[in-house]
Amino acid sequence: MDISTIGAAQTASTRAASQLTANFDTFLTLLTTQLRNQDPLAPLDTEKFTEQLVQFAGVEQSIQTNQHLEALLALQSSSDNETALAMVGRIATVESDVAALADGGAEWTYALPRDAVSAEAQVFNASGALVATLPAATGAGSHEISWNGELANGARASDGAYRLVVSAVDADEQAIPAEIATRGLVDAVAFAGGGPAIEIAGLRFALDLVRRVDAAS
DSSP, rough: OOOOHHHHHHHHHHHHHHHHHHHHHHHHHHHHHHTTOOOOTTTTOOOHHHHHHHHHHHHHHHHHHHHHHHHHHHHHHHHHHHHHTTTTTTTEEESEEEEEEEEBEEEEEESSSSSOOOOEEEEEESSSSSEEEEEESSSSSEEEEEEBOOTTSOBBBBBBEEEEEEEEETTOBBBOOEEEEEEEEEEEEEEETEEEEEEEEEEOOOOOOOOEEEEOO
């Protein structure tokens, strides 16, 4: 747990609480002075003071609530960091149609909600050009697709990011949506402003996209 993170998250509320305390002390000093010097024949209207006391109490309650929320968010952030770090060296399945071609291979999984009569997988490079067409299983459920980097002309594609598109149709020639994910070895974790992200072969994925983590074989 990162204690410094929690402390930083609470700084704003702590300053607000300190300022409220100072303002409240000033208010009590003024109230005491006015009560001490009030005209006995025309006493002060205590209703207004009561309203101000209620307002101070409401503000104090809001600040305390914010402090608790900030502490919980800081704890969640620390927990997310630890979760991401624990994935390093493991195989993660991430909800993304982009995979990294590295060490002679790229891997995806895709799932069909129902049986298809035909299906085809196409691989596109970062420029959007079609570089490979692969056979795809037609049964309902989850399937794996591996690409060895071989291009249509027999050459080898360079390492980098590639996108998979799965086109499937049913007996009525209606398109069947495919849920695509990529998988690979988590080799690093990046800590950015939006939260931790895992890195697979140089590609960065947000932690909330991770769908499965397996031990490396």
